[in-house]
Amino acid sequence: MDESPVDRDRRLEALASRRFDLLVVGGGIVGAGIAEAASAHGMSVALVDKGDFAGSTSSASSKLVHGGLRYLRLGDIGLVREAHHERRLLMRIVAPHLVRRLPFLFPLYDDGPYRPWFVQTGIVVYSTLARAKLNGLVDLDRARRMVPTLRGDGLRSCALYEDAWTNDARLTLANLRAAEERGAVVLNYAELTSVRPLEVRADGRAIAVDAARVVNAAGPWVDRVRRLEDERAKPSMRLSKGAHALVDGGGDWSAALTIPHDKIRVSFVVPWEGMLLLGTTDTLFDGEPETVAVTDEDVDQILREAAVAFAGAGPVRATFCGLRVLPGGDEATANARRETVFSTGPSGMVSVAGGKLTTYRRIALDALDHLGVRGLSRKPRPLPGAVGLDRIAWPVELDAVTRAHLIHLYGSLAPDVLAPAADDPSLLEPLVPGRPDLRAQALYARAHEWARTDEDVLRRRTTGWLAGTPQPV
Numbered sequence: 256m257d258e259s260p261v262d263r264d265r266r267l268e269a270l271a272s273r274r275f276d277l278l279v280v281g282g283g284i285v286g287a288g289i290a291e292a293a294s295a296h297g298m299s300v301a302l303v304d305k306g307d308f309a310g311s312t313s314s315a316s317s318k319l320v321h322g323g324l325r326y327l328r329l330g331d332i333g334l335v336r337e338a339h340h341e342r343r344l345l346m347r348i349v350a351p352h353l354v355r356r357l358p359f360l361f362p363l364y365d366d367g368p369y370r371p372w373f374v375q376t377g378i379v380v381y382s383t384l385a386r387a388k389l390n391g392l393v394d395l396d397r398a399r400r401m402v403p404t405l406r407g408d409g410l411r412s413c414a415l416y417e418d419a420w421t422n423d424a425r426l427t428l429a430n431l432r433a434a435e436e437r438g439a440v441v442l443n444y445a446e447l448t449s450v451r452p453l454e455v456r457a458d459g460r461a462i463a464v465d466a467a468r469v470v471n472a473a474g475p476w477v478d479r480v481r482r483l484e485d486e487r488a489k490p491s492m493r494l495s496k497g498a499h500a501l502v503d504g505g506g507d508w509s510a511a512l513t514i515p516h517d518k519i520r521v522s523f524v525v526p527w528e529g530m531l532l533l534g535t536t537d538t539l540f541d542g543e544p545e546t547v548a549v550t551d552e553d554v555d556q557i558l559r560e561a562a563v564a565f566a567g568a569g570p571v572r573a574t575f576c577g578l579r580v581l582p583g584g585d586e587a588t589a590n591a592r593r594e595t596v597f598s599t600g601p602s603g604m605v606s607v608a609g610g611k612l613t614t615y616r617r618i619a620l621d622a623l624d625h626l627g628v629r630g631l632s633r634k635p636r637p638l639p640g641a642v643g644l645d646r647i648a649w650p651v652e653l654d655a656v657t658r659a660h661l662i663h664l665y666g667s668l669a670p671d672v673l674a675p676a677a678d679d680p681s682l683l684e685p686l687v688p689g690r691p692d693l694r695a696q697a698l699y700a701r702a703h704e705w706a707r708t709d710e711d712v713l714r715r716r717t718t719g720w721l722a723g724t725p726q727p728v
């Protein structure tokens with residue numbers, strides 16, 4: 256089953272015939288954020304992605320919207336303050352349905368890399384920058400109530416702080432939808448193949464695109480796209496692979512775990528979409544981005560590191576990995592600052608390398624600044640679905656768990672997803688066994704969210720893939 260071909264044909268036609276102020280290359284969170292911000296500033300925008308939207312790094316993150324404790328350790332207070340500021344805006348205004356507060360426990364073991372006084376000081380600084388009340392050391396009984404499977408042997412104490420979690424793919428889709436609602440043309444499975452002249456390949460045809468400016472937000476492919484403009488362009492970044500694993504559990508957790516491994520590296524165990532998300536690894540990667548894959552060694556490392564504080568992880572249900580873009584430099588990857596670097600090529604294409612999901616709005620505004628857009632508004636704008644969360648009128652009866660799941664993924668647009676189910680109750684059946692997603696979501700994904708394949712539906716529009724085995728939908 257395909258998305259409505261009429262719709263896609265119209266968008267292909269618009270891409271071929273309109274004149275755009277801006278062509279954005281890449282529909283991950285950075286490209287989507289740029290399209291949202293540019294269209295909000297009155298620009299006519301086209302955005303293309305060679306695969307599915309959020310099909311690469313932006314569905315493979317640790318799903319944290321966070322200040323970044325690691326940056327504090329590296330002494331980058333400015334980066335932590337900025338990320339916390341963004342986290343607050345996302346939680347309160349931009350996407351309160353998608354970005355949710357989460358306490359984090361930082362366990363301190365006898366043989367761990369830190370002494371409690373050091374961590375307590377760090378957490379107080381972090382929480383002050385976060386303007387959060389939750390901070391400091393907590394007693395072990397309270398810690399075990401928050402994380403019942405916390406490993407007890409050699410545990411001295413636990414620090415507590417606050418960050419947030421999200422669904423990275425759906426945050427990306429919400430930005431694309433906001434851009435489309437303001438007239439942007441967004442097209443997945445459409446690859447930029449030439450910069451001079453501008454050409455995109457989609458559905459077996461070559462499409463000449465007329466755009467005054469181009470932004471390259473191609474994530475791990477950023478240098479490949481730079482070379483389309485200038486074949487002598489030097490490498491601007493390195494890649495580091497990060498893998499994750501999902502296991503059952505988390506229903507009785509009210510906090511995530513941040514597990515320190517050395518003075519800089521931590522790993523996480525995060526209650527996420529009804530499961531526990533474990534990770535991540537951090538290893539330099541010098542292959543072609545499309546070949547990146549989770550190995551047995553990655554999974555062994557993830558489980559070994561989680562076991563430092565998490566007793567009794569069950570079997571691994573799913574894994575995924577992505578590539579961090581580390582601009583320039585040759586430091587060890589865990590030490591490298593994940594800052595964003597902008598560069599402008601010989602024909603004026605602006606390339607964006609690096610950055611965090613958390614600060615995507617800030618990166619988008621900086622990109623517009625590099626394009627010379629004047630009078631930038633830094634005011635946060637609610638994404639589609641973010642307003643009216645407290646007055647949702649459900650068109651059909653649903654249990655509380657399903658309602659909460661749909662509000663999280665769609666916010667106040669959840670009733671639109673369910674509307675066809677008023678006439679066709681079979682759409683209220685589970686999309687896949689064992690997950691709260693409904694068949695109505697697959698219909699909506701294809702009709703309104705540009706999904707073309709089963710994988711687009713299961714992995715990036717819904718949480719169906721967490722059931723494990725692939726299912727036709």
Ligand SMILES: Cc1cc2nc3c(=O)[nH]c(=O)nc-3n(C[C@H](O)[C@H](O)[C@H](O)COP(=O)(O)OP(=O)(O)OC[C@H]3O[C@@H](n4cnc5c(N)ncnc54)[C@H](O)[C@@H]3O)c2cc1C
Binds near residue numbers: 282314315612
């Ligand atoms: C393991 C890991 C964990 C992370 N955890 C966190 C976290 O918890 N919190 C946080 O804030 N950040 C986190 N990050 C960082 C965050 O995920 C990334 O900064 C962000 O997703 C990057 O988005 P992007 O849009 O730049 O890249 P991508 O999402 O990779 O998007 C680039 C897109 O460009 C497209 N593209 C490439 N070439 C072309 C072409 N020629 N034509 C058209 N399209 C093209 C690709 O198909 C792709 O979809 C993590 C990153 C990794 C790898």
